[in-house]
Amino acid sequence: MTPRSEEVLENIRERLRMENEPRERIDPRARKVWTISGAMGAAVVMAIALAYWFAIPALDAPAWTGWLALALALGYAVWGIYMAPLLRTRFWRYEVREKEMEIQHGILVIKRHLIPMVRVQFVDTEYGPLMRYFGLTTLYVSTAATRFAIPALPKERAEALRGEIATLARVSEEDV
Amino acid sequence: MSEYRRQHPLLVLLDTGRGLISNIGVALVIAVSLPSSTFGGFVGAFIVALLALFALSIVYNGLRWRFFFYRYEEGMVHIRQGILFKRERTIRRERVQSINVYANVVQQALGLRTLQIKTAGVGVDAEVNLRAVSKEEAERIRQHLNKEGEAREGGLEEVAKALRALQGRDLWLAGLTSGRFMALFSVAAVALSQVIDYIPQTLIDQALARITGVPLLLGLGIVLALFFATWALSTVVFALQFANFTVRRFEDRLELDWGVIKRSHVTVRLHRLQAVVVQQGLLRQPLGLCTLLVEVAGGGAKEHEKVSVLYPMLRMREVEGFLRDLLPEYRLPSGATRAPERARRRYLFRSTVPMALLVAVLLVASYHWNVPYGGAALLLLVPAPLLGRSRHSNAKFSIDGDQLTIGFRSLGLYQVLIGREHVQSLSLLANPFQRLGRLRTLSISLLSSPAGKAYALKDLDASDAWAVREWYSMG
Helix, strand or coil: CCHHHHHHHHHHHHHHCCCCCCCEECCCHHHHHHHHHHHHHHHHHHHHHHHHHHHHHHHCCCHHHHHHHHHHHHHHHHHHHHHHHHHHHHHCEEEECCCEEEEEECCCCEEEEEEEHHHEEEEEEECCHHHHHCCEEEEEEEECCCEEEEEEEEHHHHHHHHHHHHHHCCCCCCCC | CCCCECCCCHHHHHHHHHHHHHHHHHHHHHHHHCCCCHHHHHHHHHHHHHHHHHHHHHHHHHHHHHCCEEEEECCEEEEEECCCCCEEEEEEHHHEEEEEEEECHHHHHHCEEEEEEEECCCCCCCCEEEEEEEHHHHHHHHHHHCHHHHHHHCCCCCCCCEEEEECHHHHHHHHHCCCHHHHHHHHHHHHHHHHHHHCCHHHHHHHHHHCCCCHHHHHHHHHHHHHHHHHHHHHHHHHHHHCCEEEEECCCEEEEEECCCCEEEEEEEHHHEEEEEEEECCCCHHHCEEEEEEEECCCCCCHHHCCCEEEEEEEHHHHHHHHHHHCCCCCCCCCCEECCHHHHHHHHHHHHHHHHHHHHHHHHHHHHCCCCCHHHHHHHHCHHHHHHHHHHHHCEEEEECCEEEEEEECCCEEEEEEEHHHEEEEEEEECHHHHHCCEEEEEEEEECCCCEEEEEEEEEEHHHHHHHHHHHCCC
16 A cells, blocks of 8 residues: 555545544453344344245245345344444444543544533433343433433443542532 | 411312313213103213313312312421322422412413412422412412512512513514414315315306406415415414513512413523524514523423523514613623534435435436426425525624523524523534534433433534634533
8 A cells, every 4th residue: 555545545544534533442241242132133134034934935025135135134234233332332422521521423424422421410321131141231321311322331431430420510500 | 377278269260260171072972872762861961970070170179179288387387188098298498499370361360360380399399289260369469479579578579680571573573583474374275275185176167157367366465364364363463472572580489471462471491491592584684683481301292381582573683781770691792603614514415315315216206296387386495595505604602701602594584692600501413424523413412301402503613613622621
């Protein structure tokens, strides 16, 4: 690769990142969780596509639709098992400061939310069976109008954060 | 005032009357299900069932009235209710978010009012709902709970700091430009087209035979007549709804009154006010007119409990003075930062491509089913890019001290004035194309009735969007 094209690539990479990303990453085990749940979703989609493929003679549909269904299911599998978990773990960041917290997430559309501590109304933690197997917990932060999540934190970290945020989120009287 | 009292006994009749319609339905079901010989056939059974239901509901509503008490003293309202399961509730003056007084036609004729007291809870229904109190009693309770009640106990009467009323020609102008006839017109047009289907074909043929040569003109005439009729009707409805609209500013709250047939009175505590919206509808913008709307936290989810109109119609040049007098907490921005030039094609894409797809579908469909004038769908392609262009040039924001103002066009033109302390959270969003073009979507969440609400501004320059984030950030 020529230095010039490398420069162009680097420029594109830089643009695709958000500026001043929040400091902390989520637990790398999150990717395993998403890969597994993605694989389960992909298996269901693949099963449906296969069922359609086998049913084509009975349905009297053109053969290419069967191949199309299989191709779509395969594409979905690649996306759900590899791409989406990769991008998700790549972009998911958070940072808790004294007066505010920041969460960034997304797969294609990257969203970053700034939540002042005084606006936080509740903090709760939640985990499903898969998350629990890996010792991970999702932390939810709710304001009066919105709810945000930091997924896949180690259990102890999530509980510590929950306490920390709850203490920092002083309820101010004059606000609704 | 310290003894418990009941609401007006007429409540029993009001509630029974309200339940009448649903009772008719139930009575029909009962009448149908009874053996046909009882009570002399269907009609007899229906009347007997209706009377029985009526008696039952009088007894039930009577008991409800008999066991519903309220009391107010020293800045508190107590409610005690329940026939079997007793429930008591106390609301303190400081917790009251809004007090609404309503009267429908029947209540007005009887001199009664509905009084609702709401606190900041997220529940849909009012915390206290007195549905039949005399006009004077409603006023007494309201004053008791207002700060003004505290002053009155000391013998002082509070005067509004500023007042504004919509009257005379302005009211009619507001009605004419409300744009409500568009919805009414389309409903009427659809209804009419349904009616035409039911007219026997022979009749239509006869009618057409008499007026041969001008069917197109006739059709156009009908549409035009319908257009003006719905416009006039919606204007009158608007004028009746918003007649005598007054807004008064007190130290800690706004009080709004409006309506002739249905009088409404709404109190909005200032700390409930989350944002002011200057809305210029399509009909109002060319005339330099606008509507002032407000986003209010708390309050109910039902339409009539929502406060959204701060002032039904105002000239754009009067907005500044209006805010200075009634809401000095908000002001119109002086300058603005706009979406950059390079964002224009994204705006054009968003407004044109979905429309082009729709037109393509319409064209294919009309060709397939042989609809005449199907090509007219192409006309839809003209306004789409114009809208996109206008949306791009009207996407802007401005920061003045603690106030953020965002301007955008959906169909009408909007300016949303938000104080920093009312922004619940701020988000920056970017899809891969936006990231490559260094563009960001800015989204502001605020509290609104009944749930949260977000205002978004698409495709701002990344550094401009970052500046808004910095403004909101507390470090």
